[in-house]
Amino acid sequence: MERSLTLTYAASASRPLCFNRSPSSSSLWLPSTSRSSRKGRAVSMVKASSASRPTLASNWDLSSLQSASAPTWLPRFEDLDTTNMLLRQRIVFLGSQVDDMTADLVISQLLFLDAEDQEKDIKLFINSPGGSVTAGLGIYDAMKLCKADVSTVCLGLAASMGAFLLASGSKGKRFCMPNSRVMIHQPLGTAGGKATEMGIRIREMMYHKIKLNKILSRITGKPEKQIEADTDRDNFMNAWEAKDYGLIDAVIDDGKPGLVAPTADAAPPPKTRVWGQWKVEGSRKAKKNLPSEHKILQNGYQGGDDEKGTEQEKEASSPV
Structure with missing residues (x-):
């Protein structure tokens, strides 16, 4: 029979130390003799093995643990979470479609950062194809509820509700990366069921369309009729076109320090001949x-x- 002893001891709460000890095994095979003699020999061998085996009091001396080489420090899992790391820099990232779950996460982060410090800006990075209108309006209301300025930055694509949230940032603090795209359009949806139920759904969609057009008109300074005409179909823009339209304030050019100093003299790229x-x-x-x-x-x-x-x-x- 092989016996092993594994002990774990923590020298301190901040630096856990783990030691494994496996003493040499002792064979307990006995020849076939009388029952009493076998029992006596077994007891004597067990006593001898117990006497030679190190005990907890004798082997685990605190003085010896102080000289043991401690392993390198490993960060906790929550320290490696990118969301927590960004929150420490007051950055909220919207990198998926806008739905109820995403909206709850973004709203909670905005309210947390605003309660933590109402003087420092909150940066909202957006790379979203859009999504639910009601969820997006919830994020919009949370942005307006924050006393701290909410700076918005588009990376990749800000379409539909993503473009709406991009334009809803604090004036003078709405940015686009040079290769990002912005798209605005009217709300999309489907209706089914009874005729009365379809009518209710259609009236709700028209309400959201008028509501979004009014907000975009107030943000961009353009008349509602022009907003309605421009959002009749998918309206794609590059970063400089979005700036001219009034959706953003500046374009962050290559080789610049980004959010610290966006370029004011960035030249727009040449347009495609046809599109x-x-x-x-x-x-x-x-x-x-x-x-x-x-x-x-x-x-x-x-x-x-x-x-x-x-x-x-x-x-x-x-x-x-």
């Missing part, structure tokens, strides 16, 4: 000399700048 030319007003194109979307998808853009009339007019006038 930056359409200006949607209702359902018609305002500019001429533009090919149709259908023809671009089929054959690509081949027209020159000196063409007269639109591709739609040429297709309509061509004989069938």
